[in-house]
Amino acid sequence: MGNTDTSARRAALQLLHGVLDEDRLIAELAGPDGPLGMLDPAGRARAQRLAVSTLRHLGQADAVLKPHLRKPPPSPVRAILCLATVEMLQEGAAAHGVVNAAVSLARSERSTEAMAGLVNAVLRKVAETPRAAWQALPPQRLPGWLRGRLDSAWGRAAVTGIEAAHGAGAPLDLTPRDGDAAALAAQLGAEALPTGSVRLMAPGQVSALAGYGDGAWWVQDAAAALPAKLLAPRPGERVLDLCAAPGGKTLQLAAAGAQVTAVDISAVRMARVEENLARTGLSADLVVADLMEWTPPAPADAILLDAPCSATGTIRRHPDLPFAKDAASIKPLFALQAQMIDRALAMLAAGGRLVYCTCSLLPEEGEAQVAAALARHHGLSAIPAEAPWIEPTWRTAHGALRLRPDFWPNRGGMDGFYIACLAKPG
Numbered sequence: 001m002g003n004t005d006t007s008a009r010r011a012a013l014q015l016l017h018g019v020l021d022e023d024r025l026i027a028e029l030a031g032p033d034g035p036l037g038m039l040d041p042a043g044r045a046r047a048q049r050l051a052v053s054t055l056r057h058l059g060q061a062d063a064v065l066k067p068h069l070r071k072p073p074p075s076p077v078r079a080i081l082c083l084a085t086v087e088m089l090q091e092g093a094a095a096h097g098v099v100n101a102a103v104s105l106a107r108s109e110r111s112t113e114a115m116a117g118l119v120n121a122v123l124r125k126v127a128e129t130p131r132a133a134w135q136a137l138p139p140q141r142l143p144g145w146l147r148g149r150l151d152s153a154w155g156r157a158a159v160t161g162i163e164a165a166h167g168a169g170a171p172l173d174l175t176p177r178d179g180d181a182a183a184l185a186a187q188l189g190a191e192a193l194p195t196g197s198v199r200l201m202a203p204g205q206v207s208a209l210a211g212y213g214d215g216a217w218w219v220q221d222a223a224a225a226l227p228a229k230l231l232a233p234r235p236g237e238r239v240l241d242l243c244a245a246p247g248g249k250t251l252q253l254a255a256a257g258a259q260v261t262a263v264d265i266s267a268v269r270m271a272r273v274e275e276n277l278a279r280t281g282l283s284a285d286l287v288v289a290d291l292m293e294w295t296p297p298a299p300a301d302a303i304l305l306d307a308p309c310s311a312t313g314t315i316r317r318h319p320d321l322p323f324a325k326d327a328a329s330i331k332p333l334f335a336l337q338a339q340m341i342d343r344a345l346a347m348l349a350a351g352g353r354l355v356y357c358t359c360s361l362l363p364e365e366g367e368a369q370v371a372a373a374l375a376r377h378h379g380l381s382a383i384p385a386e387a388p389w390i391e392p393t394w395r396t397a398h399g400a401l402r403l404r405p406d407f408w409p410n411r412g413g414m415d416g417f418y419i420a421c422l423a424k425p426g
């Protein structure tokens with residue numbers, strides 16, 4: 001048990017090193033060749049949870065540690081200190097075991113062994129921090145490159161709400177295959193959301209939930225489920241799902257009875273779509289291709305384009321993202337998104353509809369893309385989103401939806417998304 005815990009903590013430190021020192025995402029580091037490769041499934045889950053929680057609360061951990069340090073420690077020592085601080089104060093782990101583990105981890109590496117005494121002394125003081133004092137700390141701030149942009153786009157109060165939502169993390173949302181959220185919610189003791197998703201606040205192991213094996217539902221954030229609902233495919237319609245993997249939206253479109261062709265450039269990610277279709281007993285044609293080069297055999301009645309983006313709407317699930325990315329790494333996506341909209345419109349039949357969406361909080365990847373597309377394409381028009389569950393604060397220009405993590409604050413929030421529906425002239 002002790003060894004397993006130490007291995008999980010060591011792996012968590014390696015994940016932190018990858019994110020904080022090498023600008024890599026946890027998703028890139030989580031493969032079999034990475035730090036988690038040698039662990040059993042429980043150890044992998046624990047290491048990942050520790051790293052994610054530490055990244056989510058790094059700002060608070062630094063704040064608690066600061067008065068006990070004369071100068072900022074080297075990065076590997078900071079990681080050990082922050083991991084242990086979060087484990088004690090956020091996760092509620094017993095101080096004795098956490099401090100001993102941190103000291104032995106510090107001793108075990110050449111880069112940190114000389115500071116094992118400091119790790120011990122500092123963490124003993126941190127362990128005395130009252131839980132209430134920890135909980136009263138303000139949520140971690142977004143890094144400057146993103147905070148400034150969100151401040152300009154949505155204002156300071158929204159940014160504060162977004163940061164609070166990031167600190168709270170995300171509940172587990174499910175999309176029922178048969179669309180009956182009330183029945184699934186009753187079965188799982190969960191909440192049926194007004195938008196048709198089912199929300200579990202403390203889910204435990206996903207594959208142990210009733211209905212997983214027979215594919216009665218799939219995991220999908222409530223906001224991420226809305227683009228396919230707004231496309232509202234009719235049975236038998238020829239629908240293209242562009243940038244489809246891992247396939248949450250493909251499943252929705254197929255469940256609605258559409259003839260779906262799902263396109264994605266990544267064979268590895270497309271394998272996930274295939275697994276998801278097999279588990280849920282739904283069907284779609286799968287095409288591994290670059291949509292900038294691929295042409296459908298016939299124009300589509302409707303298209304869903306979930307373009308690659310900064311994913312800044314998903315930080316509450318992926319707190320590694322703001323550390324691993326920066327403005328320069330995101331900028332090339334803006335031009336690609338515009339090209340993808342043009343490409344999608346070329347694949348669409350006259351009179352057809354296109355839903356464009358991104359899980360981004362940046363207007364450059366949402367509002368600005370649609371405004372520019374409407375200016376570029378003569379006759380293209382916006383179809384205002386209509387559904388009884390749309391809240392007035394979600395509406396933005398061109399009848400599109402702007403969703404943010406600070407919405408539904410008493411319900412567990414939602415991912416950030418931009419969703420617009422466009423009509424090609426007939």
Ligand SMILES: C[S@@+](CC[C@H](N)C(=O)[O-])C[C@H]1O[C@@H](n2cnc3c(N)ncnc32)[C@H](O)[C@@H]1O
Pocket residue numbers: 242243244245246247248249250263264265266269289290291292306307308309
């Ligand atoms: C936001 S994710 C899609 C999520 C997916 N729609 C879902 O609901 O599960 C973006 C996807 O775009 C794919 N992609 C990126 N560039 C592409 C291209 N040029 N052609 C096709 N797919 C591409 C990526 O492989 C990635 O799977």
